[in-house]
Amino acid sequence: MAEVKLTPNKEIDLKVEADVITPDEFAGKGKSEIEQLLVWQGPSQYPLSDFFDVEGEGGSSAEDTTIVINGDVSRVKLIGAKMTAGKIIVKGSTGMHVGSQMAGGEIVVEGDADSWPGMEMTGGVLHIKGNAGDHVGSAYRGSWHGMKGGRLIIDGNARSQIGGGMTGGEIIIGGSIENFCGIRQTGGLIVVKGNAIRAVGAEMSGGTIVIGGNIQKFTPGMQNEGEESDLEFEDIKCSGTFKKFRGDFAIAKNPKGIVYAGKETNPDL
Amino acid sequence: MVVKNVVCPVCGGSCEDIQVELKDNSITVKNACKMGNGKFQEVVSEHRIKDPMIKKDGKFVKVSWEEALDKAAEILANSRRPLLFMGSETSCEAQEVGLHMGEYLGGVVDSNATICHGPTCMGIQEAGLPTSTCGVAINRSDLNIYWGTNPLASMPRHMSKYGLFPRGYWTKRGRFDRKVITVDPRKTDTAVASDLHIQLQPNSDYELLNALLTILNGKTPHHSVEQVTGIAISVMEEMVDMMLEAKFGSINVGLGAGSSFGKHRNIEMALNLVKELNNNHGTKFRIGALRGHCNVAGFNQIATYLYGYPFALDFARGYARYNPGETSCVDLLREKDVDAALVLGADLVGHTPADSAKYLCQIPMVCIDIAPGPTPSGADVLLPGVIDAFECDGTFYRLDNVPVYFEPFTDSPFDFTKSNEDTMKQLFAKVKELKEKA
Amino acid sequence: MKFLLNTGSTIDEGRLAKGGNKYSEEYKKECAVCWISPEDFDLLGCPEKVKVTSTDGRYSIVVNTKCTDRVMCGNIFMPRAIWSNVVVNPWTFSTGSPLYKGSPVTVEPSDDEVLDAEDVVLKLYYGGE
The missing domain is CATH 3.40.228.10 (Dimethylsulfoxide Reductase, domain 2)
Structure with a gap:
């Protein structure tokens, strides 16, 4: 497998949009061709080599290409957008839209990710080892369909609107979350190990959400359906006892969304 | 002389039944509320910004209109990513020029809705x-x-x-x-x-x-x-x-x-x-x-019919993109993702959170306004504003998105500009001149 | 003490702002004010002035107090103006709109001076330059 190493070579002031950093773009290209790929900064385009030192060359196909970003790229947006195969490893934090609309392959971010990681993704694996911002795996503004497939793993915390409009795939969050997780969800699975602030599963009509920790402000349109223990969703297991709710009855007469909330962590629900 | 059916340029109510009587140094207003009356008094106020100014060594210096306009155009033309903030206290016609200038420069255009509705x-x-x-x-x-x-x-x-x-x-x-x-x-x-x-x-x-x-x-x-x-x-x-x-x-x-x-x-x-x-x-x-600001609905209307989105329009790629939180004024300033600004008829320094306001004061900023306040204080070039509905005609959109055409009851007090639309057009022409030279 | 900060218009804030009087004493008197419920006002020791500090602790502003039952316990209100916006949370939840209503803040009694609007710009935003 061919590996291309990108090392940031200067402090970035205005944010850069680098949707060319994908195995699909790098495949079949030599070092100098990769250096000449254009990225956006404001209304201007510059070669990739203005921002990164490039080492190595792309493989024969996207599957054969691994990109390693050696440093912090928190002011670089759209890394791995629309990628279909191959691998990207970011040894730092990324800016907005990492893995946006990705369809296959794998992205590993060792630091944090800004908002919109995995927006409307349809396949592949996006693993963020730090924290993430808003709109993880969600739909774009005004769109009804968020993440459709693949797996999104966040080891740390994430903020609001996680899995908005999600129709398939899995989101697994190791830490805590804030508001409107699974808003308008119609399918797929969201598992959160930590706490949530408010509006879990608001306006959902299908799919499943599991919250292991405490939910501060519960969604009023949820109706209790008893308890269940040791949940299993194919390879994902959630041990312990959970209170089960169906909803959101605010938005539909017969919704099929399911929220599980940890029994011991939510004595008031 | 009493003028009837004057449109009030203060809140989204766009009251169209105001009566005014303008004398040499005073104005009598009927039907307006407390806020409306406050603004009508601006026509004769002492503190009105009357001269173009440029900040030199931290102090404002009066300059000619040409010099101020040149400096303003220079700031915008040299910017790698300008923010054009088309405030609500002006007509759709002026805002429209700002949208076109934003498209021309590949900048970001936003309006009061971003910090309002x-x-x-x-x-x-x-x-x-x-x-x-x-x-x-x-x-x-x-x-x-x-x-x-x-x-x-x-x-x-x-x-x-x-x-x-x-x-x-x-x-x-x-x-x-x-x-x-x-x-x-x-x-x-x-x-x-x-x-x-x-x-x-x-x-x-x-x-x-x-x-x-x-x-x-x-x-x-x-x-x-x-x-x-x-x-x-x-x-x-x-x-x-x-x-x-x-x-x-x-x-x-x-x-x-x-x-x-x-x-x-x-x-x-x-x-x-x-x-x-x-x-x-x-x-x-x-x-x-309830749209609190005068023509805040107007920007949403014209930006939508011209470019497809109601606010926070990013023209970096030559066409409009929209993503509040990424392309919106408060976020761009907080994230230091613009390097110059034009603020027309809005007090951004006073009404954005500290991080954003502070950065706005640090970057080169052109301000078009009528009275002293935090944003004029933070500007590098200050161009006197003309009061829409008092001193020039134009269009506002009311809170329920009904367009209201307004006519002035007096003239612009300046010989160098007839309206904010005029100022924006003169500025845009200068910006184009500089860009085409470069 | 921790509070939720609500900001918004008052009629005189509107009258003075629209009248171009943002640098007047009257505007400062109307807007550099923190409305506190009688219960909380007592708990704070009935101070004449308070220092309000932002959620992340990075910014604070000193304003006069107004004791009123118009706000509920645990909440404070400040007219929308440069003083309140210094401590409004700049995070926008990816909507572009900061938390003008409901920002968590800290309030403590203070003897410091209440800054004029112009001084807020010069001292806080220009760092006294």
Whole structure:
């Protein structure tokens, strides 16, 4: 497998949009061709080599290409957008839209990710080892369909609107979350190990959400359906006892969304 | 001479019945509210910004119009990513020039909605807008709901002109034919004047709306909602009953819904509530935002018909892209993702949070304004503003998105510009000249 | 003490702002004010002035107090103006709109001077330059 190493070579002031950093773009290209790929900064385009030192060359196909970003790229947006195969490893934090609309392959971010990681993704694996911002795996503004497939793993915390409009795939969050997780969800699975602030599963009509920790402000349109223990969703297991709710009855007469909330962590629900 | 039917350029109410009598050093105003009268006095005020100025070594120095305009054009033409903020205290015609200039420069164009009813625009994109003009509400509404707004302070004549007192075709007895519900964590004057005051906990609007819809759908909301909102489920049921008994309800949402936690989701849920009432419960409702700033609705209208999005338009790639949180003014400034700014008719330094305001003061900034204030203080080039509806003609959009054409009752006090539209056009021409030279 | 900060219009804030009087004493008197409920006002020791500090502790502003039952316990209100916006949470939840209503803040009694609007710009935003 061919590996291309990108090392940031200067402090970035205005944010850069680098949707060319994908195995699909790098495949079949030599070092100098990769250096000449254009990225956006404001209304201007510059070669990739203005921002990164490039080492190595792309493989024969996207599957054969691994990109390693050696440093912090928190002011670089759209890394791995629309990628279909191959691998990207970011040894730092990324800016907005990492893995946006990705369809296959794998992205590993060792630091944090800004908002919109995995927006409307349809396949592949996006693993963020730090924290993430808003709109993880969600739909774009005004769109009804968020993440459709693949797996999104966040080891740390994430903020609001996680899995908005999600129709398939899995989101697994190791830490805590804030508001409107699974808003308008119609399918797929969201598992959160930590706490949530408010509006879990608001306006959902299908799919499943599991919250292991405490939910501060519960969604009023949820109706209790008893308890269940040791949940299993194919390879994902959630041990312990959970209170089960169906909803959101605010938005539909017969919704099929399911929220599980940890029994011991939510004595008031 | 008394001039009648003058349009007021202060809030989204766009009152069109103001009478003014302008004498040498005084102006007499009839029909305007306290806020409106305040602005009308600007025509004769002492503190009006009358001279173009440039900041040199931290101090403002009076310069010629040409020099100020050259400097302003230089700042914009040399910028790698300018922010053009088209404030609401000016006409659509001036804002339109700003949009075109933003497209030309590949910059970002935003307007007051971004720090006002931006979340409302976003909620509308999520759920659609079941609305009507205020005229329909005058003639039909027998229930008025003020949600997160205190019109007695932000749009003082709303109650008398549109909301509560006007006598319409089916509401001949005015106030006596109407009930009023106010939803507000604060006991405002509006709340005191209402039939029912829902004093909810701050940041719980979404839960309350969600619970109302759950009740409409025949279920009892989860019991935790009482603790979250501070409102008993029985009171929510009473509110739903009042809504179902109404022949025609009018919901007026303010920033209490749009700017608290939940933001566009609060609005989206309110829109869903209106749709549900209209579709399945034999009553009719409308919803509208109380647009606090003069022509804040106008920018949303023209930006949408020209470029497809209501605010936060990023032209970096030559076409408009829109993503609030990424391409919106407060976020761009907080993230230091622009390097120069043009602010027309808005006090951004005074009305954005400290991080954003501070960065705005650090970057080169051109300001077009009429009176001293935080933003003029933070500017590098200060161009005197012309007061729309007093000194030049143009178009505002009223709170219910009705365009209102206005005519002046006096002239621009300057020989170098006739209106803000004129200033923007002169500036755009200079910017083009510099760009084409380079 | 921790509070939720609500900001918004008042009629005189509107009158003075629209009249171009943002640098007047009257505007400062109307807007550099923190409304506190009687219970909380007592708990704070009935101070004449308070220092309000932003959620992240990075910014604070000193303003006069107004004791009123118009706000609920645990909440404070400040007219929308440069003083309140110094401590409004700049995070926008990816909506572009900061938390003008419901920002968590800290309030403590203070003897410091209440800055004029112009001084807020010069001292806080220009760092005294």
